Amino acid sequence: MSLDRADVEKIAHLARLEVEPDDMAAIAAELSNILELVEQMNAVDTEGVAPMAHPLHMVQRLRADEVTETNRREAFQAIAPQTEAGLYLVPKVIE
Amino acid sequence: MHTKNISELAAGLRAGEYSSVELTRHFLERIRRLDGGLNSFISVCEDAALAMARAADERLQRGGAGPLTGIPIAHKDIFCTQGLKTSCGSRMLDNFIAPYDATVVERLKRAGAVTLGKTNMDEFAMGSSNETSFYGPVRNPWDGDAVPGGSSGGSAAAVAARLTPAATGTDTGGSIRQPAALCGVTGLKPTYGRVSRYGMIAFASSLDQGGPMTASAADAALVLQAMAGFDERDSTSAEQPVPDYGAELEHDLTGLRIGLPREYFGEGLDAAVAESVEEAVGEYRRLGAEVVDISLPNTHLAVPAYYVVAPAECSSNLARFDGVRYGHRCEDPKNLEDLYKRSRAGGFGDEVKRRILIGTYALSAGYYDAYYLKAQRIRHLISDDFKHAFDRVDVIMGPTTPGTAFRIGERTDDPVSMYLSDIYTIAANLAGLPGISIPVAPVDGRPVGLQIIGNYFAEARLLNVAHKYQQVTDWHTKAPEGYL
Numbered sequence: 001m002s003l004d005r006a007d008v009e010k011i012a013h014l015a016r017l018e019v020e021p022d023d024m025a026a027i028a029a030e031l032s033n034i035l036e037l038v039e040q041m042n043a044v045d046t047e048g049v050a051p052m053a054h055p056l057h058m059v060q061r062l063r064a065d066e067v068t069e070t071n072r073r074e075a076f077q078a079i080a081p082q083t084e085a086g087l088y089l090v091p092k093v094i095e
Numbered sequence: 096m097h098t099k100n101i102s103e104l105a106a107g108l109r110a111g112e113y114s115s116v117e118l119t120r121h122f123l124e125r126i127r128r129l130d131g132g133l134n135s136f137i138s139v140c141e142d143a144a145l146a147m148a149r150a151a152d153e154r155l156q157r158g159g160a161g162p163l164t165g166i167p168i169a170h171k172d173i174f175c176t177q178g179l180k181t182s183c184g185s186r187m188l189d190n191f192i193a194p195y196d197a198t199v200v201e202r203l204k205r206a207g208a209v210t211l212g213k214t215n216m217d218e219f220a221m222g223s224s225n226e227t228s229f230y231g232p233v234r235n236p237w238d239g240d241a242v243p244g245g246s247s248g249g250s251a252a253a254v255a256a257r258l259t260p261a262a263t264g265t266d267t268g269g270s271i272r273q274p275a276a277l278c279g280v281t282g283l284k285p286t287y288g289r290v291s292r293y294g295m296i297a298f299a300s301s302l303d304q305g306g307p308m309t310a311s312a313a314d315a316a317l318v319l320q321a322m323a324g325f326d327e328r329d330s331t332s333a334e335q336p337v338p339d340y341g342a343e344l345e346h347d348l349t350g351l352r353i354g355l356p357r358e359y360f361g362e363g364l365d366a367a368v369a370e371s372v373e374e375a376v377g378e379y380r381r382l383g384a385e386v387v388d389i390s391l392p393n394t395h396l397a398v399p400a401y402y403v404v405a406p407a408e409c410s411s412n413l414a415r416f417d418g419v420r421y422g423h424r425c426e427d428p429k430n431l432e433d434l435y436k437r438s439r440a441g442g443f444g445d446e447v448k449r450r451i452l453i454g455t456y457a458l459s460a461g462y463y464d465a466y467y468l469k470a471q472r473i474r475h476l477i478s479d480d481f482k483h484a485f486d487r488v489d490v491i492m493g494p495t496t497p498g499t500a501f502r503i504g505e506r507t508d509d510p511v512s513m514y515l516s517d518i519y520t521i522a523a524n525l526a527g528l529p530g531i532s533i534p535v536a537p538v539d540g541r542p543v544g545l546q547i548i549g550n551y552f553a554e555a556r557l558l559n560v561a562h563k564y565q566q567v568t569d570w571h572t573k574a575p576e577g578y579l
Contacts, residue, residue: 012452014455015451034453037398038403052478055301056288079192090434093430
């Protein structure tokens with residue numbers, strides 16, 4: 001699969017990554033090369049082979065729905081780019 | 096002191112030959128004097144280290160000290176360390192002071208190990224040469240023009256240059272074993288789930304695994320002992336008892352069945368590296384092991400499947416870096432989307448962006464079956480290859496890497512050629528198996544690694560097999576010129 005500019009633009013938007021227009025062509029070429037490597041998978045028939053999500057085939061461990069962590073809001077917000085009154089600040093979302 | 100192994104250092108501490116403070120100062124002084132040319136550390140925490148050393152000295156006096164009490168260690172900068180910068184080799188986290196300790200860090204602290212600092216690494220552990228780090232490349236102590244391997248390149252170089260007796264690393268596709276091989280140290284990637292991933296910044300969660308990097312297998316056994324075990328804070332942590340790794344080291348190897356996969360000795364393997372590995376296998380024959388040819392027929396599919404699974408999981412894991420709660424935020428965002436896009440574009444380097452884009456594409460509507468699901472099916476085939484092999488053999492041996500350390504800059508323009516440096520290590524991650532790399536005879540002054548892959552939770556066996564070789568050879572005791 002060879003990707004073009006428009007594909008990269010679309011993927012970059014999905015990934016919320018700003019890509020400079022000048023870099024689009026180079027990125028499209030790099031990603032196409034990687035996909036070429038990846039597509040060696042297509043030479044193998046995997047009909048009837050179960051997908052393996054976990055190396056040890058373990059099931060997800062569950063725990064009781066109880067509060068187990070202490071509230072450390074101040075410590076966590078101390079490293080945030082911008083906070084106010086215990087809230088994380090971002091640009092206005094609703095006009 | 097830096098030429099002694101961990102047991103000898105621990106004995107010296109107990110005999111009062113030196114204190115942990117003196118030992119710690121010795122390594123801090125070596126880092127100050129020698130790391131300028133290597134760049135193996137991102138941060139050195141002198142004050143915290145000396146405070147930990149003083150506490151260790153008290154514990155050594157008072158009683159209750161363990162085998163790692165007072166022993167200096169360095170952590171890959173992917174492990175969260177409370178109160179210390181944890182950058183993950185990225186501009187994104189250049190301002191990130193971790194608010195908590197990773198389980199691995201917490202356990203090693205509890206064992207009394209002294210944190211010297213945080214080691215350099217490929218950005219978010221994505222790389223095989225340590226060249227993607229925001230903090231610049233690490234140089235291989237054996238040859239300053241060569242890469243140390245990656246992504247745990249700083250840990251490998253620091254141990255090789257004897258700037259620390261031990262370091263932690265993480266391995267998603269070979270990131271402990273490959274740099275261990277290229278720097279001539281011992282590096283163990285445990286079974287998936289053996290070591291807690293809590294507080295270890297996630298790259299590909301179904302593959303990531305932390306492990307020790309040391310000068311010898313006996314030292315790795317001591318460090319793994321402290322790192323391993325069930326952790327309820329990691330949802331994929333294995334509920335398996337941890338054996339006494341030290342007690343298993345000395346088992347005789349008579350009758351050990353070693354499988355040599357023919358796919359690991361084919362095209363692409365450097366002839367001199369092959370010879371060095373075969374010589375090491377010969378040593379095992381002399382130790383009483385039996386060597387059999389085996390096949391892992393789907394080996395050629397490991398790299399392609401990995402470059403779907405790892406980027407897919409990375410694109411999902413790295414979504415958390417959005418410039419809102421921590422890490423890099425762009426200047427003057429116009430709106431929320433602009434804040435996300437420019438914070439991420441400015442915080443991540445090229446290789447990380449490349450993998451996020453590939454992963455996003457592989458998971459996007461219409462492509463999921465063709466890429467991610469296909470890769471997960473192939474993962475099953477690769478895992479079955481190993482299952483069949485372990486019906487016949489106890490361990491699998493081969494080269495850790497197809498060649499010795501390559502030159503800095505040689506592969507940076509060609510991501511695919513860089514990806515192929517991990518051709519022999521990736522399959523163990525896809526299958527979740529443990530693997531160790533130990534130094535064998537070098538080629539033209541550059542280290543060569545022998546990789547030994549074991550069955551699930553066979554870390555004790557791997558350490559035993561590695562240790563017996565190290566008892567009859569001395570490659571692991573060699574340090575590069577200028578660092579002895």
